[in-house]
Amino acid sequence: MRGDWHLHTCFSADSDAKVEDMLDAAVRLGMKEVCITDHYDMYFPDESFVFDPDEYFRVLSDYKEAYKDRLQVRIGVELGLDCEHTDEINAFAAEWPFEYVIGSVHKLFDKDPYERADYDCDDDTFYREYFKRCADCIRVCSNFDVFGHLDYVVRYGYTKAADYSYERYRTEIDDILKALIERNIPLEVNTAGMKSVGFAHPHPDILKRYIALGGRRYNMGSDAHVPEHVGYGFEEAEKTLNKLVFLEPIR
Numbered sequence: 482m483r484g485d486w487h488l489h490t491c492f493s494a495d496s497d498a499k500v501e502d503m504l505d506a507a508v509r510l511g512m513k514e515v516c517i518t519d520h521y522d523m524y525f526p527d528e529s530f531v532f533d534p535d536e537y538f539r540v541l542s543d544y545k546e547a548y549k550d551r552l553q554v555r556i557g558v559e560l561g562l563d564c565e566h567t568d569e570i571n572a573f574a575a576e577w578p579f580e581y582v583i584g585s586v587h588k589l590f591d592k593d594p595y596e597r598a599d600y601d602c603d604d605d606t607f608y609r610e611y612f613k614r615c616a617d618c619i620r621v622c623s624n625f626d627v628f629g630h631l632d633y634v635v636r637y638g639y640t641k642a643a644d645y646s647y648e649r650y651r652t653e654i655d656d657i658l659k660a661l662i663e664r665n666i667p668l669e670v671n672t673a674g675m676k677s678v679g680f681a682h683p684h685p686d687i688l689k690r691y692i693a694l695g696g697r698r699y700n701m702g703s704d705a706h707v708p709e710h711v712g713y714g715f716e717e718a719e720k721t722l723n724k725l726v727f728l729e730p731i732r
């Protein structure tokens with residue numbers, strides 16, 4: 482199975498997974514390489530979504546060495562993008578020797594979309610504003626290698642994907658795709674969405690549009706927070722991607 486480039490461990494506030502359990506799961510699936518990408522969200526409503534970078538690199542470097550004959554372990558991060566603190570976010574990504582940085586938007590109006598009840602708006606506004614925020618962040622943040630889970634906000638809507646389509650949010654989503662293509666930033670195909678909304682993020686119609694606009698590059702990750710989800714849905718996502726013949730994996 483191809484490598485998983487989006488894995489969380491107990492360095493993330495929302496995971497209790499031991500690093501070795503995540504790596505052992507990847508070995509069992511026959512993966513040759515993986516990337517640990519724990520959360521680092523500055524200025525987040527929940528301040529626990531950061532880790533101590535010294536400790537992170539020290540511990541993960543030991544695992545990298547210990548597994549080197551079975552699995553290539555990369556040390557990455559899932560970095561929260563934020564239009565208001567770009568200098569600090571960009572500096573953090575540049576300061577530490579991450580092998581791979583997923584840039585993800587985890588914050589909307591200074592709140593976490595995961596906490597849907599904190600927003601006093603309908604799902605249409607919730608989704609639309611999130612997409613606008615993504616395009617804004619992509620244009621001002623640098624130092625990330627791939628753009629994470631483009632339409633994950635749909636997981637948290639009251640209606641989830643029932644009324645969601647690329648067409649409905651065409652203007653906002655095209656703006657995101659154009660920003661990525663202009664800056665040559667690949668899209669992430671994030672299979673976690675298959676568990677909650679039945680498709681990997683972003684929706685296949687968005688991948689088709691990405692290709693039509695000239696986008697080609699992507700990478701895949703499960704966004705696993707527990708060992709059982711390492712490589713989740715990769716085979717099915719692969720089938721979808723194989724139909725999109727112009728996409729080129731970056732790994």
Ligand SMILES: [Zn+2]
Binds near residue numbers: 559587
């Ligand atoms: Zn994320």
Ligand SMILES: [Zn+2]
Binds near residue numbers: 487489559704
């Ligand atoms: Zn993640």
